[in-house]
Amino acid sequence: xxxxxxxxxxxxxxxxxxxxxxxxxxxxxxxxxxxxxxxxxxxxxxxxxxxxxxxxxxxxxxxxxxxxxxxxxxxxxxxxxxxxxxxxxxxxxxxxxxxxxxxxxxxxxxxxxxxxxxxxxxxxxxxxxxxxxxxxxxxxxxxxxxxxxxxxxxxxxxxxxxxxxxxxxxxxxxxxxxxxx
Amino acid sequence: xxxxxxxxxxxxxxxxxxxxxxxxxxxxxxxxxxxxxxxxxxxxxxxxxxxxxxxxxxxxxxxxxxxxxxxxxxxxxxxxxxxxxxxxxxxxxxxxxxxxxxxxxxxxxxxxxxxxxxxxxxxxxxxxxxxxxxxxxxxxxxxxxxxxxxxxxxxxxxxxxxxxxxxxxxxxxxxxxxxxx
Numbered sequence: 001x002x003x004x005x006x007x008x009x010x011x012x013x014x015x016x017x018x019x020x021x022x023x024x025x026x027x028x029x030x031x032x033x034x035x036x037x038x039x040x041x042x043x044x045x046x047x048x049x050x051x052x053x054x055x056x057x058x059x060x061x062x063x064x065x066x067x068x069x070x071x072x073x074x075x076x077x078x079x080x081x082x083x084x085x086x087x088x089x090x091x092x093x094x095x096x097x098x099x100x101x102x103x104x105x106x107x108x109x110x111x112x113x114x115x116x117x118x119x120x121x122x123x124x125x126x127x128x129x130x131x132x133x134x135x136x137x138x139x140x141x142x143x144x145x146x147x148x149x150x151x152x153x154x155x156x157x158x159x160x161x162x163x164x165x166x167x168x169x170x171x172x173x174x175x176x177x178x179x180x181x
Numbered sequence: 182x183x184x185x186x187x188x189x190x191x192x193x194x195x196x197x198x199x200x201x202x203x204x205x206x207x208x209x210x211x212x213x214x215x216x217x218x219x220x221x222x223x224x225x226x227x228x229x230x231x232x233x234x235x236x237x238x239x240x241x242x243x244x245x246x247x248x249x250x251x252x253x254x255x256x257x258x259x260x261x262x263x264x265x266x267x268x269x270x271x272x273x274x275x276x277x278x279x280x281x282x283x284x285x286x287x288x289x290x291x292x293x294x295x296x297x298x299x300x301x302x303x304x305x306x307x308x309x310x311x312x313x314x315x316x317x318x319x320x321x322x323x324x325x326x327x328x329x330x331x332x333x334x335x336x337x338x339x340x341x342x343x344x345x346x347x348x349x350x351x352x353x354x355x356x357x358x359x360x361x362x
Contacts, residue, residue, distance in 0.1 A: 002252070004245070004250070004251065004252070005245055007250075013197045013198075014195035014196060014197045014200070014202065015195060016194045016195040016202040016204070016218055017194075017204075017218055018202075018218045018298075019195070019202055019218065019220065021195065021197040021199075021200055021202075023197070023198075024247050026245075026247065026321075028245070028321050028322045029322070030321075030322050032321045032322060034321045036247040037197055037198055037199045037200065038247050038248045039200065039220065039248070063297070064185070064186055064207075064209070065293075065296035065297045066205050066207065066217040066219050066297065066298075067219045067220070067293070067295065067296045067297060067298050067299040067300045067301070068293060068296045068300060069185070069188075070185065071183070071185070072293075072296050072297075074296075077297070109349070110344070111344055111345070111346040111349060112246075112248070112249060112253075112344040112345050112346065113294050113295060113345070113346055113347075114248065114294060114301070114345070115246035115248045115249045115253050115255075115344065115345055116244070116246045116247065116248060116253075116258070117199075117247075117248050118248040119248045119249060120248070120295070121344075122346065140207075140209050140211075140213045140215045141209045141210070141211050141213060142211075163291070163292055163293040163296065163302075164292070164293050164294070164295070164296055165292040165293065165294055165303065165346045165347050165350050166294075166346050168290070168292060168350050169346050169349050169350040169353070172350070172353040
């Protein structure tokens with residue numbers, strides 16, 4: 001099973017402003033031929049940034065999520081623009097969404113989402129040594145930010161509106177990084 | 182910001198076998214009008230199941246992921262079929278992908294993925310008291326399963342081909358549930 005299936009043909013079956021849906025015809029090593037659909041997003045992925053203040057407060061962003069039709073609490077998130085490195089995107093998104101930049105930004109993981117259907121990947125960062133340095137973003141309304149004590153990650157994970165698997169994972173990665181349980 | 186944006190119009194802009202892409206016209210509380218795209222999948226979500234044997238071995242599944250064009254190691258995963266509860270889907274997928282059923286199946290979390298773009302949600306389960314009870318699935322090739330010691334979650338998380346944010350999160354949820362670090 002270490003032999004990759006052979007890609008016989010890839011066809012774009014639907015296209016929108018943000019997404020391409022491809023149909024991929026595959027032949028598996030056992031001879032079986034199947035068609036799988038996958039979603040191909042723009043660009044090279046996205047970043048998620050956990051901003052941590054000098055007094056051990058996490059900065060959260062509250063933003064309308066049209067997928068779930070509700071406001072969601074989460075960390076700084078955004079697409080990596082063309083020509084940007086993940087690090088640069090982390091700094092830019094942090095400034096746009098919180099008004100702070102960070103002296104230290106460190107990548108904790110690169111994760112996939114629904115790898116069976118999508119090439120979407122997210123780089124998870126922790127940002128420290130925060131200082132004011134706002135940058136205008138393209139949000140339809142001013143984002144509300146909130147502080148949350150690092151000491152109460154359990155309370156954060158239990159919130160109904162803190163549901164993004166990447167944000168939840170990031171709380172564990174940051175706790176591990178900082179040696180907190 | 183507790184006032185939800187008003188949905189003015191929802192239009193299907195692209196459609197494929199598995200996906201619908203909708204354009205949603207919104208008016209935010211501040212009067213700004215924008216259009217967001219979102220992806221609407223079939224059905225009511227998916228399950229991810231962490232099977233844990235009596236001798237503290239995790240069962241992993243190795244499956245071709247066309248999104249990343251490589252084999253990925255992960256936990257049991259699949260869609261909740263029409264008319265199924267998440268619990269029922271967890272039992273069925275476990276039987277199809279590993280050949281085992283479980284005496285005890287417990288939901289640890291319900292998480293979203295890219296809530297800004299999608300309504301996709303995954304119920305994360307841990308399955309214990311495993312016993313043989315295979316069920317035919319619809320996979321194009323026989324799935325390879327592997328055992329991984331619960332005592333070495335760090336080694337699992339460090340693997341390049343164990344990249345799904347939900348699988349990574351599940352390792353922390355299971356460790357927390359079992360009181361292991």
